[in-house]
Amino acid sequence: EPEVTQTPSHQVTQMGQEVILRCVPISNHLYFYWYRQILGQKVEFLVSFYNNEISEKSEIFDDQFSVERPDGSNFTLKIRSTKLEDSAMYFCASTAQGAEQFFGPGTRLTVL
Amino acid sequence: DAKTTQPTSMDCAEGRAANLPCNHSTISGNEYVYWYRQIHSQGPQYIIHGLKNNETNEMASLIITEDRKSSTLILPHATLRDTAVYYCIVRAYILTGGGNKLTFGTGTQLKVEL
Numbered sequence: 525e526p527e528v529t530q531t532p533s534h535q536v537t538q539m540g541q542e543v544i545l546r547c548v549p550i551s552n553h554l555y556f557y558w559y560r561q562i563l564g565q566k567v568e569f570l571v572s573f574y575n576n577e578i579s580e581k582s583e584i585f586d587d588q589f590s591v592e593r594p595d596g597s598n599f600t601l602k603i604r605s606t607k608l609e610d611s612a613m614y615f616c617a618s619t620a621q622g623a624e625q626f627f628g629p630g631t632r633l634t635v636l
Numbered sequence: 637d638a639k640t641t642q643p644t645s646m647d648c649a650e651g652r653a654a655n656l657p658c659n660h661s662t663i664s665g666n667e668y669v670y671w672y673r674q675i676h677s678q679g680p681q682y683i684i685h686g687l688k689n690n691e692t693n694e695m696a697s698l699i700i701t702e703d704r705k706s707s708t709l710i711l712p713h714a715t716l717r718d719t720a721v722y723y724c725i726v727r728a729y730i731l732t733g734g735g736n737k738l739t740f741g742t743g744t745q746l747k748v749e750l
Binding site for chain 1: 674677678682685723739740741742
């Protein structure tokens with residue numbers, strides 16, 4: 525069964541450093557998403573991406589965040605200058621037509 | 637998107653049916669009811685969705701009341717592996733142009749016990 529994959533599973537970084545979280549969505553999917561979940565809190569929407577552009581973003585997704593689909597398979601989330609409060613699980617999701625979203629296993633980001 | 641209300645937690649004996657309720661009294665005519673679950677900090681997993689008719693798939697059944705103001709997710713024979721947080725999400729389904737974000741609440745922590 526096809527699945528969304530994410531790398532790395534755990535990323536530790538120093539405050540102020542740039543991080544790139546990588547996702548490989550399901551191959552025939554057209555819509556891509558990033559969500560995050562701070563420990564003990566709700567899953568929060570960050571951004572959706574379709575047709576090589578951002579279609580929607582939340583207030584969390586400020587100028588420090590960017591997304592890219594550099595090739596036909598990867599979908600990345602970049603945080604330019606990490607803050608302590610960026611520590612969270614980051615989930616990538618994809619869908620073919622927007623109904624059922626398939627989530628990856630997540631990347632745990634720890635900012636020290 | 638309409639707001640949903642779910643119990644904070646529920647217990648269920650293994651092998652019995654788990655019935656998880658959700659209230660969405662402000663649901664609009666074009667909004668669907670979606671259910672996802674999250675097993676211990678894994679990525680959320682889609683379970684089922686519906687508009688107004690009852691739906692069933694290999695994982696669960698979804699019963700939506702006639703006025704659409706509430707619904708119940710039914711896991712017919714719960715197992716220990718069904719222990720998870722279950723999220724009821726109401727939103728419109730946009731066919732094209734992206735969007736379709738999911739807004740997660742706090743969900744119901746279902747604990748399945750022997």
